[in-house]
Amino acid sequence: MNRFYLGRLAHEFGATWMRxxxxxxxxxxxARMRIAIGIICLLWLYSFSTDVAxxxxxxxxxxxxxxxxxxxxxxxxxxxxxWRFSLLDYCTTNSQxxxxxxxxxxxxxxxxxxxxxxxxxxxxxxAVSSFVQRAPILFGAAEHLLLSAILxxxxxxxxxxLSLDALLSRRGKTADDLTPTASESRSVRSNIALRLIQxxxxxVLLYSGLTKLSGVVWWNGDAVWWMLVQPESALVDFSRLGxxxxxxxxxxxxxYAIVGTELIAxxxxxxxxxxxxxxxxxxIVYLSLIPLTGLVGYCSIMIVLLFSFLHHSDSGDPKLCTx
Amino acid sequence: MNxxxxxxxxxxxxxxxEITTGQVVISMLVGLHIVFLLACVFSGxxxxxxxxxxxxxxxxxxxxxxxxxxxxxxxxxxSMDFEDDHHFEVVVGNEVVAKFPSAQTxxxxxxxxxxxxxxxxxxxxxxxxxxxxxxxxxxxxxxxxGEYVNSRDGTExxxxxxxxxxxxxxxxxxxxxxxxxxDPVFYEELYAADVWLARSGDISVHKRVPPxxxxxxxxxSK
Numbered sequence: 001m002n003r004f005y006l007g008r009l010a011h012e013f014g015a016t017w018m019r020x021x022x023x024x025x026x027x028x029x030x031a032r033m034r035i036a037i038g039i040i041c042l043l044w045l046y047s048f049s050t051d052v053a054x055x056x057x058x059x060x061x062x063x064x065x066x067x068x069x070x071x072x073x074x075x076x077x078x079x080x081x082x083w084r085f086s087l088l089d090y091c092t093t094n095s096q097x098x099x100x101x102x103x104x105x106x107x108x109x110x111x112x113x114x115x116x117x118x119x120x121x122x123x124x125x126x127a128v129s130s131f132v133q134r135a136p137i138l139f140g141a142a143e144h145l146l147l148s149a150i151l152x153x154x155x156x157x158x159x160x161x162l163s164l165d166a167l168l169s170r171r172g173k174t175a176d177d178l179t180p181t182a183s184e185s186r187s188v189r190s191n192i193a194l195r196l197i198q199x200x201x202x203x204v205l206l207y208s209g210l211t212k213l214s215g216v217v218w219w220n221g222d223a224v225w226w227m228l229v230q231p232e233s234a235l236v237d238f239s240r241l242g243x244x245x246x247x248x249x250x251x252x253x254x255x256y257a258i259v260g261t262e263l264i265a266x267x268x269x270x271x272x273x274x275x276x277x278x279x280x281x282x283x284i285v286y287l288s289l290i291p292l293t294g295l296v297g298y299c300s301i302m303i304v305l306l307f308s309f310l311h312h313s314d315s316g317d318p319k320l321c322t323x
Numbered sequence: 324m325n326x327x328x329x330x331x332x333x334x335x336x337x338x339x340x341e342i343t344t345g346q347v348v349i350s351m352l353v354g355l356h357i358v359f360l361l362a363c364v365f366s367g368x369x370x371x372x373x374x375x376x377x378x379x380x381x382x383x384x385x386x387x388x389x390x391x392x393x394x395x396x397x398x399x400x401x402s403m404d405f406e407d408d409h410h411f412e413v414v415v416g417n418e419v420v421a422k423f424p425s426a427q428t429x430x431x432x433x434x435x436x437x438x439x440x441x442x443x444x445x446x447x448x449x450x451x452x453x454x455x456x457x458x459x460x461x462x463x464x465x466x467x468x469g470e471y472v473n474s475r476d477g478t479e480x481x482x483x484x485x486x487x488x489x490x491x492x493x494x495x496x497x498x499x500x501x502x503x504x505x506d507p508v509f510y511e512e513l514y515a516a517d518v519w520l521a522r523s524g525d526i527s528v529h530k531r532v533p534p535x536x537x538x539x540x541x542x543x544s545k
Contacts (some may be wrong), residue, residue, distance in 0.1 A: 047437035138441045140444055214401070294434045
C-alpha cells in the first residue's frame with residue numbers, strides 16, 4: 001500500500017460519493033412514494049378515529065405523567081427519552097386532542113393529494129411524530145418506518161407531479177409551457193431523498209436479518225411455526241401445516257427464506273443486475289408475513305419503501321432497473 | 324455504492340467538476356445521519372459502550388422521528404416467552420367483560436388493523452416488564468387499561484389480568500391438540516391486580532400476590 005493507492009482510493013471514493021448523492025433522480029418516483037406513504041399515514045391516523053381521546057386525553061390510557069413514569073423506570077430508560085417532544089402533551093382536554101387528530105388527518109390528506117406539499121409534508125411529519133412521541137411504548141417498527149419515510153420525502157420536491165400543486169400550477173399556462181423538459185422533472189433533492197430511503201431500508205433489512213440470527217429458532221427453522229401458532233396474531237390458521245413431515249419442511253423453508261432474503265437483500269439490492277430478483281423476493285416474503293403475523297402496516301411500508309429502488313424513465317413509467 | 328436508480332449527467336458529477344460548499348455540507352450531514360441511524364437502530368440489540376455512547380449522542384437527532392429506543396420488533400420472533408400472544412382480561416365480579424386485544428370481539432378492531440396492534444404491543448410491553456420485574460411500567464400499563472374501561476363503561480372496580488398464550492410444539496403435542504388453539508389449557512395468568520376508581524378520581528392499582536407470598540395481617544401470630 002503506498003500513497004498513490006491511498007490517493008486513488010480517496011479520489012475514486014469521492015467521485016462515487018458525488019455521483020451517488022448528487023446525480024438527479026426523477027421527481028415522479030418521489031411523487032408516487034408520497035401518495036403510497038400518504039395513504040398508509042391516513043389509514044394509521046384513521047385507526048385513532050374512534051378513541052383518540054381514550055388514548056391521549058387527560059384521562060386517557062397513557063397520560064403524559066404515566067409515560068414519564070414508564071420512561072424513568074429501568075426497563076425503558078434511554079437517552080432518547082429526554083428529547084421526547086409531542087404537541088399532544090399540550091392538549092389538555094379531550095376536545096383539544098380530537099381537534100389535533102382532525103388537523104393531523106387533514107394535513108396527511110393534503111400531503112397525500114399533494115396540496116401545498118412543502119408545508120404539508122413537514123406539518124404531517126410533526127403531527128404523526130407527535131402521536132408517536134406522546135406514547136412511544138405503543139408503537140413499533142411500522143411507525144418507525146412511516147416517520148422515516150415522511151422525513152425523507154420532506155427533502156424531495158414530491159409535490160411536483162401527480163399532485164394538486166401540479167394541477168394548480170398548470171392553470172393559465174399554454175400547452176407549450178406544460179411540457180416539462182427532462183431537467184425539470186429530475187432533481188438532486190429527489191435523488192437525496194430516495195437515496196436516504198434506500199440506505200435506511202438496507203440498514204433495517206440488515207439489522208432485521210442479523211437480529212434473527214441471534215435467535216435459535218431461525219437457525220433450526222422453527223421461527224415460522226412459533227409465529228403461526230399465535231392465535232391472536234396470525235390471520236390465517238396454518239396450524240395444520242405442523243401435522244406432518246411435509247408441513248414441517250415447508251415451515252423450515254419459509255423460515256430460511258425470510259431470514260435469507262433479508263440478509264441477501266441488504267447487500268445485493270445495490271447491484272442492478274440482481275435487483276429485480278431481490279425486490280421480487282422481498283415483496284413475496286413481506287406479503288407472506290402478512291397472514292403469518294398480522295403486521296399489515298409494517299409489511300406494507302416495507303414493500304412501499306422497496307419501490308424506492310425502482311428506476312424512472314423520462315416518460316415517468318416505473319420499471320425495474322435491468323441494465 | 325451503485326448509482327443504479329438515477330440518471331447521471333456526467334457533467335454535473337464528474338470528479339474533476341468543482342465541488343460546491345453546499346455539496347460538502349450536505350455530504351457531512353448525510354454521513355452524520357447514516358452514522359447516527361446505524362447507532363440508533365443497532366442500539367436496540369447491541370450493548371457495547373461504543374454503541375451506547377453513539378446512541379446517546381444521536382438521541383436528539385433520533386427524536387426528530389426515528390425514535391428506536393423501544394426496539395422495533397424487526398426480528399419477528401426469538402421464541403422468547405414475552406413474544407407469545409398476550410392480552411389483558413378485565414374481570415368484573417366473576418365474569419370476563421373485556422379482553423385487550425381480542426380477535427373475538429370488536430373492542431380492539433380487526434387483527435390486521437393498527438388499533439389492534441397497539442393493544443397487542445401494550446400487552447407485550449407489559450409481559451416484557453413482568454420478565455424484567457419492572458413494576459412501575461407494568462402498573463402504569465394496567466392503570467391505563469383501567470382508565471380505558473372506566474371511561475368507556477363507567478366500571479369503577481375490576482380485576483385486570485395479564486394472560487399469556489403458551490404455544491405447543493407439534494413434535495411433542497399430538498396433532499389433535501391443534502384443533503382448538505383457544506382452549507383455556509393453552510392460557511396462563513401471569514399477573515393480576517385489583518383496579519378501582521379512588522375518591523381522588525384517579526385509578527388505583529394493587530397487585531395481587533399469591534397467599535404464600537403475602538405478608539401476614541397486622542396482629543396475626545402466623
